[in-house]
Amino acid sequence: MYSITISHHFMIAHGLVGTVFGPAQQLHGATFVVEGELRRYALDADRIVCDIGRALDLLKTVLAEFDYRSLDEFAEFLGRNTTREFLACEVHKRLVRRIEEGALGSQASTSLRVVLRENQVAWSAYDAPLG
Amino acid sequence: MYSITISHHFMIAHGLVGTVFGPAQQLHGATFVVEGELRRYALDADRIVCDIGRALDLLKTVLAEFDYRSLDEFAEFLGRNTTREFLACEVHKRLVRRIEEGALGSQASTSLRVVLRENQVAWSAYDAPLG
Amino acid sequence: MYSITISHHFMIAHGLVGTVFGPAQQLHGATFVVEGELRRYALDADRIVCDIGRALDLLKTVLAEFDYRSLDEFAEFLGRNTTREFLACEVHKRLVRRIEEGALGSQASTSLRVVLRENQVAWSAYDAPLG
Amino acid sequence: MYSITISHHFMIAHGLVGTVFGPAQQLHGATFVVEGELRRYALDADRIVCDIGRALDLLKTVLAEFDYRSLDEFAEFLGRNTTREFLACEVHKRLVRRIEEGALGSQASTSLRVVLRENQVAWSAYDAPLG
Amino acid sequence: MYSITISHHFMIAHGLVGTVFGPAQQLHGATFVVEGELRRYALDADRIVCDIGRALDLLKTVLAEFDYRSLDEFAEFLGRNTTREFLACEVHKRLVRRIEEGALGSQASTSLRVVLRENQVAWSAYDAPLG
Amino acid sequence: MYSITISHHFMIAHGLVGTVFGPAQQLHGATFVVEGELRRYALDADRIVCDIGRALDLLKTVLAEFDYRSLDEFAEFLGRNTTREFLACEVHKRLVRRIEEGALGSQASTSLRVVLRENQVAWSAYDAPLG
Numbered sequence: 008m009y010s011i012t013i014s015h016h017f018m019i020a021h022g023l024v025g026t027v028f029g030p031a032q033q034l035h036g037a038t039f040v041v042e043g044e045l046r047r048y049a050l051d052a053d054r055i056v057c058d059i060g061r062a063l064d065l066l067k068t069v070l071a072e073f074d075y076r077s078l079d080e081f082a083e084f085l086g087r088n089t090t091r092e093f094l095a096c097e098v099h100k101r102l103v104r105r106i107e108e109g110a111l112g113s114q115a116s117t118s119l120r121v122v123l124r125e126n127q128v129a130w131s132a133y134d135a136p137l138g
Numbered sequence: 139m140y141s142i143t144i145s146h147h148f149m150i151a152h153g154l155v156g157t158v159f160g161p162a163q164q165l166h167g168a169t170f171v172v173e174g175e176l177r178r179y180a181l182d183a184d185r186i187v188c189d190i191g192r193a194l195d196l197l198k199t200v201l202a203e204f205d206y207r208s209l210d211e212f213a214e215f216l217g218r219n220t221t222r223e224f225l226a227c228e229v230h231k232r233l234v235r236r237i238e239e240g241a242l243g244s245q246a247s248t249s250l251r252v253v254l255r256e257n258q259v260a261w262s263a264y265d266a267p268l269g
Numbered sequence: 270m271y272s273i274t275i276s277h278h279f280m281i282a283h284g285l286v287g288t289v290f291g292p293a294q295q296l297h298g299a300t301f302v303v304e305g306e307l308r309r310y311a312l313d314a315d316r317i318v319c320d321i322g323r324a325l326d327l328l329k330t331v332l333a334e335f336d337y338r339s340l341d342e343f344a345e346f347l348g349r350n351t352t353r354e355f356l357a358c359e360v361h362k363r364l365v366r367r368i369e370e371g372a373l374g375s376q377a378s379t380s381l382r383v384v385l386r387e388n389q390v391a392w393s394a395y396d397a398p399l400g
Numbered sequence: 401m402y403s404i405t406i407s408h409h410f411m412i413a414h415g416l417v418g419t420v421f422g423p424a425q426q427l428h429g430a431t432f433v434v435e436g437e438l439r440r441y442a443l444d445a446d447r448i449v450c451d452i453g454r455a456l457d458l459l460k461t462v463l464a465e466f467d468y469r470s471l472d473e474f475a476e477f478l479g480r481n482t483t484r485e486f487l488a489c490e491v492h493k494r495l496v497r498r499i500e501e502g503a504l505g506s507q508a509s510t511s512l513r514v515v516l517r518e519n520q521v522a523w524s525a526y527d528a529p530l531g
Numbered sequence: 532m533y534s535i536t537i538s539h540h541f542m543i544a545h546g547l548v549g550t551v552f553g554p555a556q557q558l559h560g561a562t563f564v565v566e567g568e569l570r571r572y573a574l575d576a577d578r579i580v581c582d583i584g585r586a587l588d589l590l591k592t593v594l595a596e597f598d599y600r601s602l603d604e605f606a607e608f609l610g611r612n613t614t615r616e617f618l619a620c621e622v623h624k625r626l627v628r629r630i631e632e633g634a635l636g637s638q639a640s641t642s643l644r645v646v647l648r649e650n651q652v653a654w655s656a657y658d659a660p661l662g
Numbered sequence: 663m664y665s666i667t668i669s670h671h672f673m674i675a676h677g678l679v680g681t682v683f684g685p686a687q688q689l690h691g692a693t694f695v696v697e698g699e700l701r702r703y704a705l706d707a708d709r710i711v712c713d714i715g716r717a718l719d720l721l722k723t724v725l726a727e728f729d730y731r732s733l734d735e736f737a738e739f740l741g742r743n744t745t746r747e748f749l750a751c752e753v754h755k756r757l758v759r760r761i762e763e764g765a766l767g768s769q770a771s772t773s774l775r776v777v778l779r780e781n782q783v784a785w786s787a788y789d790a791p792l793g
Contacts, residue, residue: 010525016388020282020298030337036282036298054481075292088185126278132141147781151675151691161730167675167691206685223402224447257671263403270789316743354533355578394534409650413544413560423599429544429560468554519540617709656665
């Protein structure tokens with residue numbers, strides 16, 4: 008199994024709903040460092056998983072939707088807690104949708120793992136097959 | 139698959155028995171940076187794998203048993219080499235036992251990976267299902 | 270010259286005022302990893318710059334004032350941009366005030382550097398003498 | 401499942417063939433930080449996956465073949481792009497061959513993952529069973 | 532004293548002349564992670580050292596001259612070893628020239644430190660006043 | 663001002679004397695990651711601060727004296743607490759002594775900074791002129 012991983016970050020504000028979140032119920036924020044790991048069984052004719060430049064651009068495009076924003080203002084997230092795990096999945100969904108639309112060319116990746124690092128002592132991930 | 143990872147460290151002294159360990163047979167020590175990655179298939183009602191604050195507290199509680207100690211003085215480890223791999227498994231066992239006792243609430247994690255980083259060029263891990 | 274450095278993090282929301290900040294004018298947030306480096310010319314009788322446990326507790330106490338908060342709600346910061354550089358200085362001020370009040374015992378540090386890391390590609394610092 | 405990971409780096413020059421590589425078609429170079437993760441189901445009698453010193457020496461030996469060289473001068477790679485993914489696989493092959501020749505003693509590892517980190521925002525890996 | 536630091540990387544090929552360089556006399560390459568730390572005594576009216584976006588763009592512009600190139604082909608470096616220390620100084624010179632030409636607006640920084648990280652065990656820096 | 667920094671690690675056991683050290687009075691241990699930064703005003707004829715290979719070998723030689731040992735068994739340290747700050751200074755002394763004996767050739771470095779990193783949240787340094 009081959010994989011490539013690309014990394015970028017975004018910075019958001021949000022508050023979480025539920026006593027389990029303690030002080031994180033208050034409006035606060037985070038720098039999220041995101042890693043996207045794309046896997047496939049064999050390399051393409053250029054001996055790569057995919058064009059790393061396009062993969063990095065794709066990740067930046069997806070993260071730009073959230074960057075420098077308050078997630079509490081996203082209609083789409085109304086009534087849903089924007090936890091690290093939830094956001095890892097949302098980034099995953101958006102990457103998969105665009106990959107399936109051809110953002111990385113015709114390609115044959117089988118799965119994708121998205122990691123969201125919030126600080127040095129806590130991070131989350133979502134891992135699922137493509138297609 | 140979702141996961142959260144929490145990280146903390148502990149500092150111990152020990153010596154290892156067996157020529158394979160070379161100079162590590164002498165009494166020496168290490169700072170171990172530990173990462174615990176807890177995985178589950180679906181998020182709970184709060185859209186989290188588990189309460190990250192409780193998970194970090196749990197990891198700190200488990201590591202406190204070893205922190206600032208000589209592992210050579212642990213009756214439990216008598217005649218057993220406290221290698222990185224062995225310790226990763228011991229930390230794993232303790233985390234699983236407490237999780238099963240309810241330390242993270244009623245929860246549904248399916249597996250746990252524990253990494254022990256000893257220095258920049260060598261680390262070990264133990265990964266196994268829960269329950 | 271001897272020094273010790275202790276590190277902790279905090280997570281805040283804020284918006285900045287002024288076209289120079291571009292998208293950072295919007296309400297967003299950050300994880301700030303803070304390092305405090307305390308310097309002195311000679312060690313004390315215990316051969317340390319100061320009690321590292323107390324120094325780390327002090328840093329955590331100072332950062333707790335901001336952690337999980339929106340800096341836009343601090344009366345003290347009204348009309349003042351809470352940039353990384355400004356915050357590095359604010360953390361520095363609070364550390365110095367408490368050190369001078371005896372938070373680290375009677376001690377003889379001569380200067381303090383505070384670094385605020387916001388993401389992997391940009392960080393800020395404030396460095397100034399004590400007392 | 402237990403694992404140990406060892407890490408070392410090497411520095412090479414190369415150019416890549418194909419418009420997909422953009423400016424990387426020019427002769428340039430990279431520092432590759434390599435991690436090798438060796439996994440097995442049970443520890444040996446010394447409670448280790450394998451002798452970490454020998455594992456690190458083995459990794460260094462394998463990387464020494466490439467270190468401070470231009471990969472474009474390797475007859476073996478003629479007409480083949482020495483991409484990160486390809487190199488991860490080449491390092492993997494060499495490690496497996498030597499492990500099977502006994503470089504780590506008689507041992508029972510079941511799989512090996514090799515990661516090649518090129519810079520902070522892009523890395524590749526190859527993961528495959530042994531034996 | 533306030534400072535901001537911005538970071539980016541570039542990837543080059545080169546060979547060095549002189550027996551002191553051992554195997555590095557051969558054509559090889561490196562990923563250089565560069566940090567530029569800009570210092571000034573007081574913040575500007577926006578409470579910043581300078582516009583961090585422009586500073587990061589400036590660093591990327593300066594590094595683009597070298598990125599994905601063989602330094603042995605630069606007429607300017609003919610007969611001069613492109614060591615890490617030398618390159619740190621060359622990057623420093625280019626940053627200072629453009630800052631003095633107004634790339635960061637009218638600004639009052641007093642000194643600049645440039646760090647070049649080549650691998651995890653060796654890095655170099657050049658530090659000098661501006662203007 | 664130019665500088666080069668080289669890094670290596672060592673692993674020791676020790677206990678500290680004095681109530682200020684709390685649980686660190688017990689026999690425990692640490693992985694210390696050491697950085698040595700050597701500075702000089704101008705480069706030599708090869709355009710380097712010094713031979714980085716020799717500098718790294720020198721650091722390894724100095725650290726080998728302590729590696730895989732209990733510092734409590736060193737006659738030289740009898741009655742003296744082997745704190746991080748103290749050890750940073752001891753490593754500094756040994757590096758300076760050997761540099762002055764010619765370990766890096768005839769060279770003109772003006773100062774040396776030694777950093778000892780014990781864990782992710784606490785490290786110490788000693789910085790002093792040479793010669």
